[in-house]
Amino acid sequence: MAATSTYNEQELLQMLSQNDSTAFEILYDIYWESLYNTAYKRLQHEEHCKDAVQDVFADLWTRRKELEIDNLGAYLHTAVRFQVLKLVNRHSTRNTYFDPFETVLISYMNADGKVREKELSRIITAWMEELPRKRREIFLLYFEQERTTKEIAAQLNISQKTVQNQLGTAMQSLQAHIAVHLLFIVSSGI
Template sequence: MKPIELNHTDDVLLLQQIEQGSQHAFNLLYEKHWGNAYSEAYKRLKDSDQAKDIVQEVFTHIWLKKESLRIHNLPAYLTVAIRNKVFKLVEKQKIIHPFFDVIDDLPASCQQADDNLLWKEFLISYEALLNTLPPKRQIIFRLHYQNDLPTKEIAAQLGLTRKTVQNQLLKAIEKLKVSLLPFLSLLIILFGAIK
């Protein structure tokens, strides 16, 4: 269904009517802005169902808070509200997306982007953080994740038990996840790495 053509002045009038409880005004506003709001959510998430859910949540919030919300520019409000909901969703999903699998998938996405400056900054931060790990932990991490060596082989090379190697990897991963995850979440959103 084609959105109803209304201008900014009409948005203000509709919001005033919604504040007074007009379901009809809400439906008109929803009809007009749903498509753009959905596009905004979908381009960040690349998931139709999640995008629809977020748009629904934002419009539900507008209806539920109609008496106290003061919206002066609805398109700008929707953009910010959707972006914030996407950030919260990504933060919740960080446990679902294996940390290093996502990092492995990002370079291909970034090569297609107009500007890979964020990816370069991420790699610089990643390398700098790796260099702050204790020397033995750093070596174990690099052997496992950069050279693809199994923990058993690393243990044999370094004269350590396999359990020690695994513990060192877990500690390294925890430090990297805590320090780099906010930046990684931003990259995921910008480059559409969420499937």
């Protein structure tokens, strides 16, 4: 974390919700580098990484009055990962299994509220428990530890194509799992 502050994170978020641009600048200074590094692990393109981080901070400022965030670091890093997915989809045909998942998930995440955030987390956790052990391990290495498919293949002593196939299968499964739950939530008006 690049900046130090006499305020804790929740105080800064409260100040931010009251249009305090100084609080925004402090949060920007604290998180910019780690968010950039998160984006760079995937994109390895300086301008695209800067764009992704800027988009996240622009959204934070735009939605400052309506957001209810318990863990800002986790929220911002998740938002950067979604920005990265959008950029990857826009600039690559190799990662087509992200497109439908991204569309469903981003539209859901753009809807506000702690209830939806917790519900989505519960849905994903339940889905992950159902995955075969090796597929779950690959999924977690890729999304939580931000390893490349090449790194995962080397670590698990399997082919990179197997890693890509397992990720594709996992993403299709997660998309279907979330879509079913979102349809239920939307149809029941939750």
